[in-house]
Each structure stands twice: as C-alpha cells, then as structure tokens.
Amino acid sequence: MNRMWFLLLIVPLLIPADARSQTARVIGIREQTPSVFALTNARIVLEPGKRIRRGSLVVRDGVVQSVGRRVEVPADAWVIDLEGQTVYPGFVDVYARYGLPDDMPEEAASHWNPQIRSHYRSVVAFTPSADQAARLRSQGFVAVQTIPAHGLLRGATTVVRLGDGDANLQIVRSDVWQSLSFRRSAQPSGGYPTSLMGAMALLRQTLLDAQWYSAAHAAFADQPGLTQPETNRALETLAAVRDQGIPFLIDTQDENDFLRAAQLADEFDLQVVVRGSGKEYRRLSAIVDTGLPVVLPVNFPSAPEVGTPEAAMTVSLEQLRHWHLAPENPARLAKAGVPMVLTAHGSGGDFVKNLRTAVRRGLAPDEALAALTTRPAQMLGIDDRYGSLGKDKAASFFIADGDLFEAETKITEVWVDGHRYRVQEPKEDPRGRWELSGREDLEGAVLELKGSTSRLQGEITAQDKRAALTSVKLDGQRLTMRFSGDAIGMKGLVRMSAQVGPDQLLGAGETATGDFFTWSAMRIEAAAPAQRKPAPEAQVLDLPNRFPSMEFGIAQMPDQPRQVLVKNATIWTQGPEGVLEDADMLVTRGVITRIGHDLPTPGRAQVVDATGLHVTPGLIDPHLHTNILGGVNETGDAITAETRIADVLNGDDIWIYRLLAGGLTSATLFHGSANPIGGQNAVIKLRWGQLPSEMLIPDAAPGLKMALGENVKRTPTRFPNTRQGTEQIIRDALQAAVQYGQDLDRQAQRPARGLPVRRDLQREAILEVIRGQRRAHVHAYRQDEMLMMMRLAEEFGFTIASFEHTLEGYKIADQLRQHGAAAVVWTDWSSFKVEAQDGILYNARLLNDVGVLTSLHSDSTQLATRMNWEAAKTVKTGVDPIEAMNFVTLHPAKIMGIDHRTGSLESGKDADFVVWNGHPLSSFSIPQQTWIDGRKYFDRPADLQQRDEVQKERARIMMLVLGQANSDANDSEAKEEETR
16 A cells, blocks of 8 residues: 555556557557546536535546446546545537648639638548647647638538547547638638638628529539539538538637628528637627627737836727726626637637636636536537536546636646546655654654755754755655765765655665665655635726727717707708808707707707807718728729628727717728729718617618729739720620629529529629619729720710719810719829829819819828818819818718718708818818717817826726736746745
8 A cells, every 4th residue: 555656656657548540450469458447535526516525436438437426436446536636527629720731732623712611621631739639638628629720611620539649539520610711811822802801702702602503503403404513512512501500610800700790690591600809898789689609719918018108108098908808708798698618729828827817807617617618518519428527428527636716726637538648747745744764773763844845955853863954856756865964873975865655755875885775754744735825806997888999989879869959050051051140950869850040949959059150061071991991902803893891891990080070970981993893882971989880871872993094903913904904804894794684684584494693793783883773983083094984884874973083084074074973083182193193273173163073082081080171172273162061061972872861951861960160161170069860979078078088097007007017027026936
C-alpha cells in the first residue's frame, strides 16, 4: 500500500488512446490496456442543476457503466480516488477550426465561383491534430464541430471527439450543418465578389439557383427531348440541404451581420444558427425578435490604451463601452431568452478565464454549463452520448480541483470516451513535517519544509540538533536538498534527493565520504492549505442605453407626439404657397395636416415656438455613399445589377447624426461608379438610432446605378478598357435582359413545358429598368457619353431618370429636357480630373432655366452636412432663393420618387422639417431642430448637453480601465514576489 502513489504515476502510460482504427490489421502484439475505472469520492456534476456531493463514477470500455452516491466498485476496476475534486461533463464546442487543411483545393464539377463550396465535406479532409486537440482539452472540451474555413458557402461540418489517433475513431457525426459566411475567403485571390454587397448577391443567387437546379432536373426527367441541365455538385448539395432542413451556420462580425443572417433566413425559409460576434447586446431587442439561436464567443476585448491623454484621445466612446459591456453579453442574451451556446473560438487559452468573467458579470453558472454541455449536444444531435453524465453515456468528462467558476480552480485532466489525458501532471506538495528512516543516524529525525514551492527552505532536526537545508529544489515530483552534516553528527556536506508522494518520500543520499544510502520519510504534518483568493468583484458601471452604442446614441426612438404645432415661423413650403411669414404648421401623428396663420393650438399638442426662426422641408441629398458596409463598389465584374445597397446599410455610422445636425433628412445611397452597370440603390430617411431596415423608405422609386467615363475603364484586367467598350457591354446587358424577359413571357404562357427559366437577379434588375419598373441613374461627366446613353436608352424603350454629376449638362440642356432626364449636379466642383475640366458655376441655373429637373448633390458625406450652402451658391448665379431651396428639397425628392412623402411642406406629407436660427441660405444659419416623421431626431440644446454627458461617460470608463490596469500590475508583482 505504501507504494500505490507511485503506481498512479504510471496510469497515463497504461491507458493511451487507441491509435488504430477498429478495422485495421494488428501488427505485432495487441495492446491489452485497462478499460475499467472507478473514480471515487468525487463531487460529480451530472448536468446543469444536477449534482452529487460525494459519489463515484465507473467507466467500462469508454462508456459510463454507473454513476451515483452508492456505486458498487467492480472487482476489475482501477480505483482512482478524487477526494476534493469535481467531475464535470465534457464541454462540446459547436464552432471550431480543428483538423482541416489551410489550403482551398479546386474540385471538378463544382460551382463556377470557387467561393461556393456547399459540396465540400469536411469529414473527407479531417485529420486529427494532437497539438490542437490538447489545447482544446485543456479548456475542458471533449468534442467539437469542425467548420470549413474557405468560401462563402463553405461546406458541411463534422462533429469529432478530441482524442488522438486515426480520424476514423474520432468522427462522431458527419455532414451536420452547412457553413456560410458573408465574407469571401482570401483563397483564391481576386474575382467576384469583392464586396459585402457582392457576397450577399452571390449567396442570394446561389440559393435561387439551387431551387432552379432541382426543378430543372425534375423537368428533364419528366419530359423527353429536353436539353440536359448542367451537373453542379454545389447546387445539388445545397438543394438537398435546404430540402432536409439542415441548419446553416452563419458567421457574423457584428449585430448588423446578425440581422443580415435573419433576413436571409426569412427570405429563403432556412434553418439558421448564427455564430455571434459578442456585440449582440447592442441591438438586443432586434436579436431577440429574430428567434435565431446563437453560438456566442467569449473573446472579450482587451482594455484600450488610455494611459496618456494623447492615447485616450484616439479611443472612441464606442470602444470604451464595448470593452466594459462585452463581458455582459452572454448574461444579457441568456436573460432575454435567446437560445445560446458558447464557443472557445477566438479566445485562445483564455476561454475558462473569460467564462468566469462572464459569470461574474451576471451569467448564471448553470446557464454557462448548459451552454457548453447539454445544449450544444442537443443542437448537434449527439446528446445521447455527450453533454451529460449518466449510464451508457460516453465517458467524456473533465476533472477540476475545485469549483470551475472559482478563480484559481484548475482543470487537471480530461477523459475522452474513456481515454485519460493529463492537462497538468499532479504535483504533490512536499511542504510540512516528515519523519525520516532508513539510515541509523537519521532514524526518527524530522524534516521540515516551508516557503513557496518555487523557493523551498527548511531544516532537519535529529536528537535536538538542527541542520539548515540549502539548495532545496522541487523539479516536478523530484525533491533535492543539501545540509551540513556536522550540525547533527554526520561529517561534511550531505546531499539527498527523493520522489515525492502524497504521504511518503522515497529517496537516496550521499555523504561527504562517498557513502551512498537510501532513505524514506512519512508525512506527520501537512502544510496548511493555501487560501484560495476569491475572484475580485466585478466593477460594473451603470451606463445608459445608447443606440447605436457610441457617441450621441439615443436611449430609444424619439417620441412622436400626437400633435405638434410649429408657431410663428417663416415657413418655406416649397409648394404652391411659397414662403409664409409668421405662419403655423400642424403635425398630427407624423403627418402635416395644416399650414396657415393663427392656427388654434390643440389640447396637449407639443408647441414649437419658432418666432424669428425659419422652417424648411428636410434637406435631401440624391447622391451619397455614406453608411455602406463592406465596400461601395463591387469590382469583381463589370455588370453587377444584382447587388443591393439595402443589404449592407450601416445604422451605426456617426455621420447619420452629423447629417441630421446639418438639416439633412433623406438621401439616396448609391453603388460606386466603377461599373458600367453597378447595383441597386437604397433611398433612406436618416432615422438615427434605428435599425438599417427601418431607415429605408419602402415606397421610394427603385433605382439602378450605371456609370460612364473614366472610372469604369480603370480596371486593366477587366473589360471594358475604353469608352466604346463601355457602350458595348451596356448594350449587351440590355439585350440579355430583353431576351430574359421574352423567356419569362413564354414560360408564363406555357408554365408546364420545357425547362424552367432560371431566375437571374442581374438580368431581372436590368429588365425592370427597360420595362419602366426601376429608374436608371447614370454617372456621367461628358456630353458625348450622355448623348450616347440617351440614344441607347431610347433604342431599348426606356428613359434615363437622372444623370449623376452631369458636369457638361449645360452643353446639351435641350436634349436632356427632350429625353426627360433629370440632372444631378455640383455647384462648383470641377477640374479634379480630365473629364471634369469643363465644369462651370452656371450649370445648375442653365439646366433649370430650360426645364430640366435639376438637383444639387454632395457625393461627399462631409459636404452633405451643409447642403443649404450648396443651394445658396446658386443664388449668386441668378437663381431665385426659393428655386435654390428646391434644388435640395423638392427636386431631389422627385428624382428619388419620394415627392409624395417629402420635399415640400404640404398637407398630407410626412413631417420632415428643419427649424433654422436664421435664413436657411445664410452661411451663418444652423439647424436648431431636425424632425423626421414628426419625431425630433436632432435638437441643438440637447446636443450640447449630450456632449457633456459623453465626456463624463468616457471619463468614468477610462478610470475603470486605469484601475484595472493598476490591479493587474499589483497581481503580477505579487506573483513575482511569491516566485522569488
């Protein structure tokens, strides 16, 4: 019995993971490893909420044979005493990059776009990685779902256990979910798509193509004589995935991506699980409303650098808030009822540390366990074996030396299907008092060891004589020491070493005369156990809700009073009534109901006293590229009519608020000008703090951006490279759209005959232009190209809705009017490139004078904050002030197809208006209030107050950052001192 502790050290050698497949031929002698174990005297967590305070667990052949308080230990079991330790069900990670190759191989009969890899099966490429598996096991994981890393549609996932040896033995389930990302992978480089909106368009088209693929092959099978549809393994797999209801696991980078995933799920009726970003708390209500489960990382951000005033200036309130609030994200989602599991992905070796932080910040311990055990096992369909401990379950668990959620608890070992893996080799503590034996002059002597394990010290007492120890070292389980033997009756320097066991030392020694001896010692008193430091209490600031979670974010949507009465203002109606002095405007539930003089004040109406102030319609910019995520241009192809700005709106852009402060209320957001035919625009109201989808004006005229001139021919590897080529590729696209329309018409007449027409989102948008269902907005500078485009449009039977920039429009004003094209122009931007050299200040006036619908635009987010200045510049050229104001209100509203809602202050229109402190065309005037839909989104006095609040909030969080930095430094010094 005295040597049992020594045998325990051999256990890892006796139970290695079986490295061979069950069907593999055995070469040589078969391994006969012990397969029955009884873990006794342990605290056992069966599953979240179910615990055994002191019990035993019996493992036979990798399976739990029995577990409970009174379990009979089998006679053939190897008994392992776990006194003072806790057994937990092994963690299951739903999202891991484990065991798959880094490269992206090409495959035959696959999709034309290498970013579409739905046919890829990770189970075929899976190869266990001993190092990766060990790192995951060290965090308590026993099984993971490994996720393909390449492409947009990335392929099928595989659930594997984290053992060593052949892949065949580690695979639990294959083809479990389909992985999807909104960002293309780096391999292969170049090619379509190059932008987020392009990725969304490709995903949408591919999902539609999968539906078409099934229908086309079904028609081919039913109707002899049809042309055989292509074979495409990616589409075939995708159709099967969708039909079988297999979940799509969608990667997200922020809360906007999460909502994008929900949109895709709704559009195509997909089963979706979202791999979250850790930023879900920023739009929690919207996340809850999606009803989607989330795989949540706990990779909390590092503290921002605010140690100096200069460094602090570069840190935004958004960064500071995220640092402080991110650890609350799991708790907030759990309390809101969002179905949630946790992942170690992105946490490195800090997963358990971050998990404890999440618990300190409000996540219930049982909720944390459920999110790592029972719930992921259920989601992956492996809960019959994993996620909890019970009879006939896989013997996959980990052992900790205390409560997992206590700061200093360590995971000591992990079992994967009955195979034992040490996370940390057990280290016996030699400190305390020992009684020596084995040599006559040391018989009965007392060895006392104290100090820290890294700097041991002590003495030997024999017959009331003491010898101080020197050079005392503990290396693993081996103890070495020296002492002067003269002090206790032994001559010269004595050297001793021993193997440390729980209650016994076994060793050897040598005297100064060369006499070698063996010795042992029994423990007679252990050192007092070190007191575990409790985790520091989380310092939580009561921060206000902000939407977005940044400077000037608002707590909630601005109130919409039942009635608002603006009194005594100079009202620029931009309608038939012109400018009204000392007039009133009544707004009811967000809509203008009356404008006139001396209007009665309804009861409980909110009154805006505008005495001495001016009121105009909200300013409108018909050409902007602001708050667009993931790239303004899709440069992977020349014709990208399928892309949609609405897919990539960013509601968290601070420029939305800044534009409101300049009086802007509506805008058109365009695809860039790198493509002859770009993408579909979005018409929005600048509803600060709202979701991207809530900014869209649903009944605005849909539009398509096109472009001519220098920009479209600047990509040397892509056609076109000349202006002539630009005309040709646009013509080709128009002809293809006409053919597409004819195919659709034929199918409508004979729906059951032939192969179904594939829905083509690119040609569909262009066809809508040709059929007058979508407006064409064409970027152009030179008069010759505008003439060419009008002739081309007339050839195909449609009208150009507007030319954007229209720098040489004054040269062909009559032709523009005759065609019916509007002109969107700058006031004084020109000569910044060759095709812009003929710009003149009188362009807007000349166009307007001949009857061309003329509007000003910014094409610049910063310039858009002062569109009233742009209008004022045209007055210098002789434009009437009211007409100048039309350039930034009514005229752009007409071009955008929203003049039934806004652009003028008239009864029945939306209450989008600005209150100015002076004449709106004065460069000294600034907006005091900006209203949209009868809600006040900007208020000058409130803005000044918010600046002070933002400064104070920044200061509070920065003091917390600095306090934590000091605390971490003190802890580091304390540990260093302990080591010394």
